[in-house]
Amino acid sequence: MQRKKRDKLRIVTISSLILALIVSCFARSNKAVHEDFLNCMSTKASFLNRTSVQLQKYVHSQNSSDYKILLRYGEKNPRWINTSSASPLVVITPNDEFQIQHTILCSQNFDLQVRIKSGGHDYEGLSYRCQTPFVLIDLYKMKRIKIDLKRETAWIQTGVTLGQLYYEIANKSNVHAFPGGLYPSVGSGGLISGGGFGTLVRKYGLAADNVIDARVMDVNGRILDRKTMGEDFFWAIRGGGGSSFGVILEWKIKLVRVPESVTAFTVWRKHSPKSIKLVQRWQKRVNKFPEDLFMRIYFQNPEPIIPGGKRIIQVSFQGLYLGTADKLIEWLHHNFPEFELNLEDCSKGRVVKKGCKQRPCILKECFEFPWIKSALFFAGRDPTKEPLEYLVKPNLPATNNFMKAKSDFVTTPIPAEAWTIVKKLFLEEDRPLILLDAWGGKMNRISESEIPFPHRKGNLYKIEYMVFWNRNDEEESKKHIEWMRRIYSEMEPFVSKSPRASYLNYRDIDLGMNSQDYDYYISSSSWGEKYFKDNFHRLALVKAKVDPHNFFRFEQSIPPLHQEL
Template sequence: MKTLSNFAIIFSFFSAFLLSVSWASTNHTSHQAFVQCLESHSNPTNPISAVLYSPYNPSYSSVLQDYFRNLRFNKSTIPKPRLILTALHVSHIQAAIICAKAHRMQMKIRSGGHDYEGISYWSKNPNFFILDMFNFRSINVSIEDETASVEVGAATGELAYRIAEKSRTHAFPPGVCPSVGVGGFITGGGYGNLMRKYGLSIDNVIDAQIIDVNGRLLDRKSMGEDLFWAINGGGGSSFGVLLSYKIKLVRVPNNVTVFTAIRTTHDESFTSFTDLVYRYQEVAHKLPKELFIRLILDVVNGTKTNKGTVNGTKTNRGTFLAMFLGNSQDLMSVMNKHFSELALRQTELKEMRWIESILYWYWTDLATPVDALLHTLPRGSNCFKRKSDYLKRPIPKQGLEYIFKKMVELESVVNLTFNPYGGRMAEISPSEKPFPHRAGNIFKLQYATNWKDPGEEAAHLSSTRKLHDYMTPYVSMAPREAFLNYRDLDIGINHNGRNSYLEGAVYGVKYFKDNFNRLVKIKTKVDPDNFFRNEQSIPVLPWKK
């Protein structure tokens, strides 16, 4: 019996070994066939072999990690791409689409790698590759007709620099992180501190180029208005491979004014921290369009004051960060009239060029030269988690005190950021673009936590989700709205199987509300077999005519 038992163990081990060898052999054969397909379909004048990186290539890891923004997903347990294609030419993208369909490879499209959940560079499906668009980064600015053409791999900081290079008084509504890729930023409805004056990035797009599922290069005229509508806020990677945008430039003054005003629970320059935050909620979305004031709430150690606060005691802090399209005297007048409770001091105001304000908002030393925007990379190597919400009315004072208390009690520090709406944002119809969060919203909220030690992940994720739960009574409901560019897999994942539409509707109505079903119809028309898919892509209809 013992001999039979030993034989069974050996046989099982040998069978498993043969299966693993067989799988590896099949996998290698499949990989080689895919590469051969790419090479045979690429234009000989632009050979594709020089921009293919397999795990056997010594540069593979650096190419993968150069745009690996969230280290939460850089784990050995998470599948890595079979191949990275750093396309240099349109023919490379067309070949990638043809061959991925033929060999049933999932394509992940990456421009800047800032997707908060990393779905542009990882997948639970091990049979995937990355189409990396970072080489598509040309920018052409025309001050004469106040437009610019920009490819999707350029960073928003590069775009801002090239505009400022031509004109001090022109801009584009950028984000506040200059290393974000233009492609994902625009197509997800990216915003910045000019949105109360000029709306979102997508509100200033004139034209676009995309390669569809059949490999056709299309512009606005040839793609049609439905598809053009969808890729301006609906997430372009659900519909094709975006190449470039033509954008409308906006006017800014010679100098803008910024300020950072930090206030804490025990600050003596005002009576009540709760009253201050409540007043901010009342006025920030009603201020002149030229003024955008962000509020970041977090928790820090206190300092000793004559009120008896002891150093080391956890204290709620509010950081008020502002951009004003005007001079410091006019800003001080607006603040004294509408928000005197902040007790803003003249010494807290700084005038500068618009291009310099981008570095200021990025928490960069003011001595940093603006050409640093041509080389912006994300700071450090962090793991992080983000979530979002929308506020329809001010959180009552009792609610604020409850949230302040809960923030202090959390195991990890979670920032809660208020971005005011109103102004131009309230003037645009919720159906004009796929992005529906317009009139009726007074703030977009972001929950943010960062960490370096992988062992701290559970605590940070738990703290972020708890704060999000604590906010439930105060934010939008039915649906609880969310912002696509603050990607959050907690609100739903699509396995892209038989239940794809139902799974997609779970997160889709939160991101797009009533625009979701129009996006689905367009998706079904332009990509009926759901080739362009990811964990939160737009699904196709469960039936096709």
């Protein structure tokens, strides 16, 4: 008996020593790779007469003073802060394209993966975390904007945020805009390469629909424009996820025309049979709304003012009309008279409030203003008080604002009983949110294969599901993520099918991840066809041409599909 115990102890001890040796070797290996990588970057920088001091301005190792600051600023969903998967060996913050080129070539020399971040709003953090040693390229310094009003175009580097872009356009013109996203701190690199939609989607389509050229660095460090990369490559990066194919350096975008005055509004209602009737009417008519009108609905469950008080599920209608308030009010009186919006509300920028049983509640608000003010409005700011400089102000993420999201597309109106299910599930959560974003308009006139983004004609609207929580321990996170999966499952009968479609810019690893266990392309189809439908096959063929050895890879990167021609 004693001998068996000694043998067992010996086995455990040997196993522990082996494990310790492996860990030690791995640590030494990481350290050696880190040093070799830095030496490589230093050598390449020396060819450009860059000193080590200059190198330290854009190469940030884990022991540098600004390493943690850069990571925190970059992770807008802080679920992965302080995890090993979000701890790159080095953070690169390039000022110029040569620094990006050196990073790509040195990373390949030492078999390091790269992650490319422009704004950090990646819902699953795939642009700034990795399970193996990696280098993070943070493009936030690459923010040059060149606007040509005569040609109504602009070149923007991909570190430019939407707020910076909108602000610069407004400084030059009050009748031009760009159909990008709704939140100022989102980076243009990721948003456009995934499609990108906002309040102008029904009038002008996606952000990616309004790209007319680009500059990209490929796996070999070459800088290509539309002519030199070819139309297949150019097609793939506009809605197919640019970081699967290279590093997008700049977009050439087409500016669009907007009136000098536009009108934005929000109308709040409690979840009730009356408000659900409005939701049903919105669903049935949304595809026939004027193209100048974007209107969305959101369900939310705000916490009661009185602790332990009854929760009220809100159903809110929010919109932007590309025109003056009088025309909007006329249309609303014919289609949604229950909103009770009038011209005086809008012309004076009024917020109408009334007392509720538990809390003061806002019933409606309406503003007529220049288009640039709508960027503040949809960012949740008061457009009458907040200065436009808010759009360009760096914003650190809230460290207690953890979240999980999913998405759907809807092709036929959802029955009223589905919203009863939503209400029941909302009452189980503290901070849930569902957004219904109107589609139609120009989106109906663009082919599914025009760019990789395929969710066009036949879709009434897009759904975004979100849930937020304050504490990021394992059990707390698991509870909220499981809730999200439940509501997603409950909604399955009511949304698009074959495949059940999702929006790439709302990445969701529950849909599937790349696997090396069997055919790479087949395993990736589980998630790829949900984002891209039939375009996924073409994307994989493009990937095989431009990155045949799959250097630019991550959990949901486009796989290379090699085939005989």
